[in-house]
Amino acid sequence: MVILKAKPITKDKYELLSSEIRAFGVVPSLTVVMIGNDPAAEYYVQNLVKFGAKIGVEVNLTRFESTISENELILVINELNQNKNVHGIMLQKPLPKHIDENKIVNAITPFKDVDGFHPYNLGNLFLEESNFIPCTPAAVLEILDYYQIATTGKHIVIIGRSNIVGKPLANLFLRKDKTGNATVTICHSKTDNLVSITSQADILVAAIGIPEFVEPEMIKEGAVVIDVGINEIETETGDKIYVGDVAYEACLAKCSAITPVPGGVGSVTTYNLLKNVFVALRLNYA
Numbered sequence: 001m002v003i004l005k006a007k008p009i010t011k012d013k014y015e016l017l018s019s020e021i022r023a024f025g026v027v028p029s030l031t032v033v034m035i036g037n038d039p040a041a042e043y044y045v046q047n048l049v050k051f052g053a054k055i056g057v058e059v060n061l062t063r064f065e066s067t068i069s070e071n072e073l074i075l076v077i078n079e080l081n082q083n084k085n086v087h088g089i090m091l092q093k094p095l096p097k098h099i100d101e102n103k104i105v106n107a108i109t110p111f112k113d114v115d116g117f118h119p120y121n122l123g124n125l126f127l128e129e130s131n132f133i134p135c136t137p138a139a140v141l142e143i144l145d146y147y148q149i150a151t152t153g154k155h156i157v158i159i160g161r162s163n164i165v166g167k168p169l170a171n172l173f174l175r176k177d178k179t180g181n182a183t184v185t186i187c188h189s190k191t192d193n194l195v196s197i198t199s200q201a202d203i204l205v206a207a208i209g210i211p212e213f214v215e216p217e218m219i220k221e222g223a224v225v226i227d228v229g230i231n232e233i234e235t236e237t238g239d240k241i242y243v244g245d246v247a248y249e250a251c252l253a254k255c256s257a258i259t260p261v262p263g264g265v266g267s268v269t270t271y272n273l274l275k276n277v278f279v280a281l282r283l284n285y286a
């Protein structure tokens with residue numbers, strides 16, 4: 001049984017990225033637009049700040065109350081689009097219900113869209129020409145690639161059909177390349193007989209947002225399990241901890257490899273986002 005840890009992957013990548021940034025001679029700058037205070041979002045952003053500082057990417061947080069209007073938010077985005085000192089813009093989700101997420105994402109210039117969620121970038125992802133691949137799906141591929149887990153010909157089941165994880169990831173798994181060529185099934189909350197489908201997976205990806213949702217009976221013996229979930233829960237002693245969408249301890253005996261939470265997909269995602277800020281800097285200098 002292999003624990004698919006992020007650290008061996010990100011260690012070398014951070015060193016390389018940091019030296020490339022130094023050689024370029026301009027500090028890449030990311031602005032994170034944060035609305036309200038979601039704990040999972042806070043956790044992700046604090047990691048961006050921490051690792052950004054280590055490798056020489058400036059990460060600025062712009063915080064707003066959840067009462068901000070859609071128009072006010074669009075004005076903020078427009079200013080960031082125009083600001084030559086801002087190379088990447090990240091809109092931290094979830095957004096309050098009165099704000100149409102698509103409208104705000106569409107307002108971000110695709111050339112600063114380090115998350116890769118703008119329709120221009122998602123369209124190009126589909127055509128295999130994107131500057132920015134969404135960071136979490138990219139992280140899943142990088143983990144499989146690093147640990148030499150082949151996807152060609154495999155049945156990959158993804159639980160979750162979000163625009164930021166499930167859908168782009170399914171698309172990437174269909175590419176005719178080393179981390180693609182899979183047969184992909186996507187499940188969601190309306191899927192009938194979920195267990196009968198997940199238990200056929202050679203590789204099972206959980207991106208649901210429900211703590212420890214995936215239990216051993218949902219996994220085929222010897223499957224690879226990729227846990228995208230990051231959920232804050234309170235322990236019996238009142239401590240706050242982060243767990244994934246997979247019941248990790250219970251599933252260990254059933255799978256051949258599994259990503260930990262924390263220290264798995266999320267850590268590689270953080271690296272990818274910071275790398276994309278450098279990509280954006282170079283795009284905007286070209």
Ligand SMILES: NC(=O)c1ccc[n+]([C@@H]2O[C@H](COP(=O)([O-])OP(=O)(O)OC[C@H]3O[C@@H](n4cnc5c(N)ncnc54)[C@H](OP(=O)(O)O)[C@@H]3O)[C@@H](O)[C@H]2O)c1
Nearest residue numbers: 136160161162165188189207208209228229230265266269
């Ligand atoms: N590691 C990282 O870097 C990273 C990045 C992004 C997100 N995340 C984490 O990944 C998880 C998913 O995020 P997301 O943004 O993709 O979430 P999301 O937009 O809420 O999507 C969740 C998906 O799970 C499906 N689902 C919910 N309940 C289900 C059930 N009982 N059975 C089967 N499917 C069910 C939903 O189905 P419907 O479409 O039918 O509602 C939906 O497609 C969260 O824990 C989030 O914190 C981690």
